[in-house]
Amino acid sequence: MSDLVLGISAFYHDSAAALVADGVPVAAAQEERFSRKRHDSSFPSQAVAYCLDEAGVSFDDISAVAYYEDPRLKFRRVMATLVGAAPTAFPFFRDVLPSWLSRDGKRHTDQTVRRELQALGRGRVPPVRVRRHHESHAASAFFPSPYDSAAVLCVDGVGEWATTTLWHGRGTTLKAVAELRFPHSLGMLYSAFTYFCGFKVDSGEYKLMGLAPYGRPRYADLIRDRLIDIKPDGTFRLDLRYFEYLRGRTMTGRGFERLFGGPRRLPESELTEREFDLAASVQEVTEEVMLKLARTARERTGESRLCLAGGVALNCVANGKIVDAGIFDEIWVQPAAGDAGGALGAAQAVAMERGATRDHVGTGRDAMSGALLGPAYDDDEIAAYLTANGIPHRRLDDEELVKQVADGLAEGKIVGWFQGRMEFGPRALGSRSILGDPRDPGMQSAMNLKIKFRESFRPFAPAVLAEDAKDYFDLRQDSPYMLLVARVAAAQQLEVPESGVTGLDLLRVRRSTIPAVTHVDYSARVQTVDERGNPRYHRLLQAFKARTGCPVLVNTSFNVRGEPIVRTPHDAYTCFMRTNIDMLALGSFLLDKSEQPAWTEKSDWRAEIPLD
Amino acid sequence: MRALLLFLLYYLVVTPAGLVARLVRDPLARRKDPDAATYWIPSEKP
Numbered sequence: 001m002s003d004l005v006l007g008i009s010a011f012y013h014d015s016a017a018a019l020v021a022d023g024v025p026v027a028a029a030q031e032e033r034f035s036r037k038r039h040d041s042s043f044p045s046q047a048v049a050y051c052l053d054e055a056g057v058s059f060d061d062i063s064a065v066a067y068y069e070d071p072r073l074k075f076r077r078v079m080a081t082l083v084g085a086a087p088t089a090f091p092f093f094r095d096v097l098p099s100w101l102s103r104d105g106k107r108h109t110d111q112t113v114r115r116e117l118q119a120l121g122r123g124r125v126p127p128v129r130v131r132r133h134h135e136s137h138a139a140s141a142f143f144p145s146p147y148d149s150a151a152v153l154c155v156d157g158v159g160e161w162a163t164t165t166l167w168h169g170r171g172t173t174l175k176a177v178a179e180l181r182f183p184h185s186l187g188m189l190y191s192a193f194t195y196f197c198g199f200k201v202d203s204g205e206y207k208l209m210g211l212a213p214y215g216r217p218r219y220a221d222l223i224r225d226r227l228i229d230i231k232p233d234g235t236f237r238l239d240l241r242y243f244e245y246l247r248g249r250t251m252t253g254r255g256f257e258r259l260f261g262g263p264r265r266l267p268e269s270e271l272t273e274r275e276f277d278l279a280a281s282v283q284e285v286t287e288e289v290m291l292k293l294a295r296t297a298r299e300r301t302g303e304s305r306l307c308l309a310g311g312v313a314l315n316c317v318a319n320g321k322i323v324d325a326g327i328f329d330e331i332w333v334q335p336a337a338g339d340a341g342g343a344l345g346a347a348q349a350v351a352m353e354r355g356a357t358r359d360h361v362g363t364g365r366d367a368m369s370g371a372l373l374g375p376a377y378d379d380d381e382i383a384a385y386l387t388a389n390g391i392p393h394r395r396l397d398d399e400e401l402v403k404q405v406a407d408g409l410a411e412g413k414i415v416g417w418f419q420g421r422m423e424f425g426p427r428a429l430g431s432r433s434i435l436g437d438p439r440d441p442g443m444q445s446a447m448n449l450k451i452k453f454r455e456s457f458r459p460f461a462p463a464v465l466a467e468d469a470k471d472y473f474d475l476r477q478d479s480p481y482m483l484l485v486a487r488v489a490a491a492q493q494l495e496v497p498e499s500g501v502t503g504l505d506l507l508r509v510r511r512s513t514i515p516a517v518t519h520v521d522y523s524a525r526v527q528t529v530d531e532r533g534n535p536r537y538h539r540l541l542q543a544f545k546a547r548t549g550c551p552v553l554v555n556t557s558f559n560v561r562g563e564p565i566v567r568t569p570h571d572a573y574t575c576f577m578r579t580n581i582d583m584l585a586l587g588s589f590l591l592d593k594s595e596q597p598a599w600t601e602k603s604d605w606r607a608e609i610p611l612d
Numbered sequence: 613m614r615a616l617l618l619f620l621l622y623y624l625v626v627t628p629a630g631l632v633a634r635l636v637r638d639p640l641a642r643r644k645d646p647d648a649a650t651y652w653i654p655s656e657k658p
Contacts, residue, residue, distance in 0.1 A: 084640040086630035087623065094618045166652075176655035183640055184651070229644040235651035237644045246640070 007347025023356025059123030068342030133159020140345030156310035157187035198265035215276025234292025374422030430537035
């Protein structure tokens with residue numbers, strides 16, 4: 001009988017549930033995929049129900065429940081902030097304090113979690129154990145990694161007090177080495193610039209990262225001079241006089257505006273050169289800190305492998321720089337590096353204490369099952385859905401399905417690909433993906449404008465057969481979770497005439513044989529696909545290569561902007577019909593857009609999905 | 613009523629506490645330290 005531990009993250013952002021059996025993740029999902037509310041922070045009751053259903057268990061079979069944060073320690077930090085920021089933060093104090101002090105307020109979140117779980121009516125819930133935020137991140141980074149021992153670095157906005165933590169992982173234990181504390185936070189710095197450039201905090205950071213290659217780091221020295229004091233070992237302190245987050249929710253104040261020559265960019269307004277340059281500048285500073293911290297991690301632990309987690313580990317450009325610098329032999333990034341992964345980490349931390357062993361170590365594989373830990377829909381379920389709704393479709397065997405999809409892609413068609421278990425974490429990895437031909441110079445624009453209905457500066461990312469990755473990308477190691485950025489290989493780069501083109505016009509310059517996935521600085525966020533992780537996806541890439549000679553596909557997440565990644569066949573069909581996707585592969589079924597009946601909706605869905 | 617209590621609490625208790633604390637040691641350790649070699653806070657041994 002397996003020892004089952006359920007982990008929960010909730011109430012701040014990216015609520016999730018994760019189930020771990022004898023230390024091995026067996027089910028995990030973010031609540032947003034069920035509620036259809038992006039980054040949903042409410043209690044993850046549907047995600048919990050899914051985990052129990054997937055394992056076929058009730059709470060009577062669960063040994064322990066783990067929560068990813070210590071609410072009482074967090075309260076002490078909130079109090080210290082309110083005291084430290086006095087007398088200027090009264091509105092913040094007035095709005096925030098009551099929710100902490102009330103009897104079932106935020107100081108007792110673990111009890112709230114237990115109550116909510118008990119209310120699901122699925123058996124008797126064991127007491128909820130609390131694990132600190134950064135310990136949860138560190139556990140999610142190290143325990144599923146393939147390594148027997150490693151340095152572990154967690155960098156985020158803030159948990160309770162810690163914002164940056166260094167650990168030494170060995171076997172089934174994690175030893176805390178050192179930390180940096182709130183309010184000094186690299187995640188907060190990046191979020192401040194995200195806000196100032198007119199994007200949404202906690203969801204727009206990766207847009208800022210995507211904007212950076214369009215600009216020049218003109219402000220980097222100013223940032224280093226005034227905003228952040230960086231020591232040689234990468235540790236840092238921010239100058240809080242420029243930021244407002246000690247006083248409330250806004251990230252930046254008038255001092256920041258004066259420093260950068262004007263007010264913040266308003267959301268959805270036009271992007272100017274200042275935003276490109278600010279993005280490039282904060283990205284450069286972030287990379288500098290991450291590289292220095294990585295070196296320190298190596299020196300202080302003596303380990304040749306690094307594990308990363310925390311929201312800043314989603315900065316795959318910085319991760320790529322760590323790999324390129326060769327500081328470590330190899331790095332491993334938790335696919336759910338943000339707070340959703342905290343649910344998994346908390347569960348794993350408790351499981352290790354209960355005597356779980358890490359049997360996968362030494363096999364060269366990790367324990368994340370390719371991050372495919374969510375719900376699947378088998379062909380019978382899909383057939384029932386298609387038939388019940390009168391949806392025209394064809395059922396094909398695996399070989400024929402893969403061939404027809406590959407042919408469609410080669411003809412320039414955009415394909416919705418819905419297969420197997422849903423991904424855990426923000427990236428689509430070939431289970432809930434939209435795919436396209438990367439050689440097509442019009443593909444990036446078509447996908448941005450007609451599929452995702454999103455900002456046109458945003459790049460797309462490639463999936464490549466692992467065995468052919470080195471022909472296309474200068475990647476020193478595998479990247480199965482799309483969390484590393486690498487340069488497109490010289491052999492694929494094209495001569496680009498000197499033209500003095502700047503800003504968004506850079507998009508129109510064709511710089512490689514795979515233009516749809518080559519960003520304006522020749523970088524790409526790569527997914528290396530091997531046979532074992534996702535066999536049908538691997539076969540599809542092989543079929544595309546057989547047809548075209550190219551082992552690469554555009555892989556973007558199956559959703560429109562602002563919507564969470566699709567979960568069910570119905571979610572997929574809806575997205576398919578709302579956009580210019582040409583073909584939909586739902587399990588063994590292939591759907592053609594031209595054969596579909598007219599799609600009507602009662603209201604304007606584009607007005608209903610909040611912009612992210 | 614509650615708003616008034618919070619107001620009084622903030623300006624009569626929290627603010628003086630904050631000002632006094634900052635005279636001794638800033639609970640948020642805000643100031644930069646040019647002489648320090650590192651900002652790492654070592655973790656306690658378990």
